[in-house]
Amino acid sequence: MTVQFTKASLQDQTVGHIAATLPGASAIFRNFKIDFCCGGDVTLDMAAKDLGLDVFVIEQALSALESDELPASTNLSSGELTEYIQSRFHDTHRREIPELILLARKVEAVHRDNPKVPAGVATLLKEMEGELEVHMKKEELILFPAMRWADTTLDAPISQMRYDHTDHGVYLQRLAELTDNFTLPEGACRSWQALYAGLAKLTEDLQDHIHLENNVLFPRFETV
Numbered sequence: 001m002t003v004q005f006t007k008a009s010l011q012d013q014t015v016g017h018i019a020a021t022l023p024g025a026s027a028i029f030r031n032f033k034i035d036f037c038c039g040g041d042v043t044l045d046m047a048a049k050d051l052g053l054d055v056f057v058i059e060q061a062l063s064a065l066e067s068d069e070l071p072a073s074t075n076l077s078s079g080e081l082t083e084y085i086q087s088r089f090h091d092t093h094r095r096e097i098p099e100l101i102l103l104a105r106k107v108e109a110v111h112r113d114n115p116k117v118p119a120g121v122a123t124l125l126k127e128m129e130g131e132l133e134v135h136m137k138k139e140e141l142i143l144f145p146a147m148r149w150a151d152t153t154l155d156a157p158i159s160q161m162r163y164d165h166t167d168h169g170v171y172l173q174r175l176a177e178l179t180d181n182f183t184l185p186e187g188a189c190r191s192w193q194a195l196y197a198g199l200a201k202l203t204e205d206l207q208d209h210i211h212l213e214n215n216v217l218f219p220r221f222e223t224v
């Protein structure tokens with residue numbers, strides 16, 4: 001999901017709208033102590049002024065969320081590709097999943113009587129976060145360094161990583177089921193909107209991440 005904003009359009013949009021439509025924006029607003037939920041009807045420009053903040057600094061942080069396109073990955077060396085995967089995907093998952101857990105806990109608690117409440121999403125995300133962390137550590141500490149420096153067959157560890165990726169796909173499937181494919185109910189609050197926008201981005205990121213590893217990086221080191 002690529003969301004394009006210009007500086008001018010961001011300043012003039014309400015923080016509630018930005019939080020609901022730009023995945024990851026809620027975490028940035030939280031860092032700047034900008035109230036995007038109850039006080040979300042003010043423009044970014046006004047919200048920044050009220051807090052004595054420089055709106056351009058906030059815009060810069062928001063712009064960094066706009067996911068860059070996948071690089072022409074087949075042209076990258078394996079060292080460059082593994083570094084790209086770590087910074088673009090591993091770091092992003094680590095930054096965004098904790099925020100999604102907070103949002104999910106909030107939505108589940110505040111709207112527990114709503115029949116559409118995505119009950120269980122926070123627990124599922126927490127479990128997924130743990131599984132992903134173990135998996136990414138194995139790649140960062142063992143597999144990726146081996147790809148950069150070692151001259152050995154990597155079929156066995158790659159096979160394990162592919163197996164893990166299948167499990168990650170099951171998590172994504174369960175997230176989609178629990179949220180009815182991220183379909184918001186009528187009148188959903190901004191936190192609920194931000195949660196589903198963030199979950200949709202997580203899904204897209206993780207799919208791109210697994211695609212790069214399974215279909216571009218791993219085949220370079222497989223003999224079977």
Ligand SMILES: [Fe+2]
Pocket residue numbers: 085089090136139209213
């Ligand atoms: Fe990875």
Ligand SMILES: [Fe+2]
Pocket residue numbers: 135139161165210213
């Ligand atoms: Fe992986």
